[in-house]
Amino acid sequence: MWSLLGCLGLASLLAQAQALYFYIDGPSQKCFFEELPKDTLVVGHFKATQWNEQSRSYVENPDMGLFITVDEVFDNDHRVVQQRGRSTGKFTFSAADSGEHRLCFTPTNVPASSGFLFSGSQVGGIKMELDMVIGETSQIESSDKDKMDEVVQKVKDLNARLQDIRREQVFQREREAEFRDQSESVNSRVVRWAIIQVLVLCATCAWQLTYLRAFFIKQKLT
16 A cells, blocks of 8 residues: 555646556555545546566557456445456546545456566556546536537537538529429420421421412313
């Protein structure tokens, strides 16, 4: 066990956000303590990587998991979080009462191994990166509400754009219908005019044939 303020000199701790990293020797457990007031919401994002001798660096291991627990020390170690999952993810809990909370992290599916030499001492084979947001529930909810309002506004903008597109589509359909009606009207007029021309031509031909027939008959009689 170690204290968050005493043993994590590598960490940069803020009032509302805590970003830190530490090392774990294989599947061993590491814990730290945090004093939290009542109705405080804690949201933690974590990432665990494993030391690789070939690359001489910490890399992600898809087979590695992480077991996270949060206990209320002031309430006979009452457990409020027990989460087992992947090596990357997040956890969330709310402090029901004011007091000291113990947060523990245990890597799973990894061998007991050490990492690299740092300032003359060898550190653990697992590097744990932790980014926690600590604040009042109302503050975080307010932040979430602002984000939701932004999303809602974007949805409204998209809906308005969709309405514009629909109106444009309706307008285009109306234009197409109008053009189709005009085309059909023109075509029908062309057909009627063609029929009239054919009738006139037939009448002209019939008159010419009648006239010629009468002419030849008259010439024959004379």
